[in-house]
Amino acid sequence: QKEVEQNSGPLSVPEGAIASLNCTYSDRVSQSFFWYRQYSGKSPELIMSIYSNGDKEDGRFTAQLNKASQYVSLLIRDSQPSDSATYLCAVNNGDSNYQLIWGAGTKLIIKP
Amino acid sequence: IAGITQAPTSQILAAGRRMTLRCTQDMRHNAMYWYRQDLGLGLRLIHYSNTAGTTGKGEVPDGYSVSRANTDDFPLTLASAVPSQTSVYFCASSDNGHEQYFGPGTRLTVT
Numbered sequence A: 001q002k003e004v005e006q007n008s009g010p011l012s013v014p015e016g017a018i019a020s021l022n023c024t025y026s027d028r029v030s031q032s033f034f035w036y037r038q039y040s041g042k043s044p045e046l047i048m049s050i051y052s053n054g055d056k057e058d059g060r061f062t063a064q065l066n067k068a069s070q071y072v073s074l075l076i077r078d079s080q081p082s083d084s085a086t087y088l089c090a091v092n093n094g095d096s097n098y099q100l101i102w103g104a105g106t107k108l109i110i111k112p
Numbered sequence B: 001i002a003g004i005t006q007a008p009t010s011q012i013l014a015a016g017r018r019m020t021l022r023c024t025q026d027m028r029h030n031a032m033y034w035y036r037q038d039l040g041l042g043l044r045l046i047h048y049s050n051t052a053g054t055t056g057k058g059e060v061p062d063g064y065s066v067s068r069a070n071t072d073d074f075p076l077t078l079a080s081a082v083p084s085q086t087s088v089y090f091c092a093s094s095d096n097g098h099e100q101y102f103g104p105g106t107r108l109t110v111t
Helices: none
Strands: A011-014 A019-025 A031-039 A045-052 A054-058 A059-064 A071-077 A086-093 A094-101 A106-112 B004-007 B010-013 B020-026 B031-038 B040-050 B064-066 B076-078 B087-094 B100-102 B104-111
Touching: A011 A019, A019 A086, A019 A106, A031 A071, A031 B031, A045 A054, A045 A059, A045 A071, A045 B100, A071 A086, A094 B004, A094 B104, B004 B031, B004 B087, B020 B087, B020 B104
Parallel strands: A011 A106, B010 B104
Antiparallel strands: A019 A071, A031 A045, A031 A086, A054 A059, A059 A071, A086 A094, A086 A106, B004 B020, B020 B076, B031 B040, B031 B087, B064 B076, B087 B100, B087 B104
16 A cells, blocks of 8 residues: 655644655655645645655745655745645655555644 | 636535536646545545546545546546535646646535
C-alpha cells in the first residue's frame, strides 16, 4: 500500500514566523511532488510543485525535496492569518503516472 | 468557462435515487478524475480517465460509474444512492498526469 504521511496537526504558528510542513512518502519511484492548500469548504488549490532534489522557492513559499529520505517539506515565510488552511501533500504514483497519492493534510493555524 | 466547473453545487438526495454529478473542463486536459473527501479521510479516488474514451477504477469505485465521451466532460453517476455516499465530491483534471486542477466541488447529502 503506497502511502503519503503528514502530521494532521493542528500546527499553530505566530504571525510573521516560519511555518514548516512535512510529508513522507513510501513510493521510491515517485518523481513528481505537489503541495496544495485547501481552505475550509473550498477545493484544493495547487501552490507548489517540485521534481528535483533541493529547494524551490516561489514568493513566501519554499518546497524542499529529499528523494533519498523520501521526504518533502513546505516552508511558509512571514506567515499571515490568510495562510491558515489545510495543506495537502501529493506525490505521483510510480505505477500509474496519471494518478497521485494523497496525504490526509496538515491543518495550519496562523495566530495574529 | 474558465477551468473546471461542477454541477450541482449541493444536493440533498433520497436513498435509492439515481444522481449524476456533472464536470466540465475547458483546458483540453487529457486526464480527469473524481474524488470524494470525507472528514478525517482525505481525498479518495473514485474513478479516473487518462484520455477520452477510457476510464479506470480508483480506490473506492463501488456504487459509482463514469463515462468519458469527449475531452471536456466527465460525469459521475450514482445508480442507487446510499447514505454512505454522503460526501463532498471533487472533479479534477491534468495535462498528461502533471499537476491536477480541481473544480469547486459538489456537496451531496443522501438521506
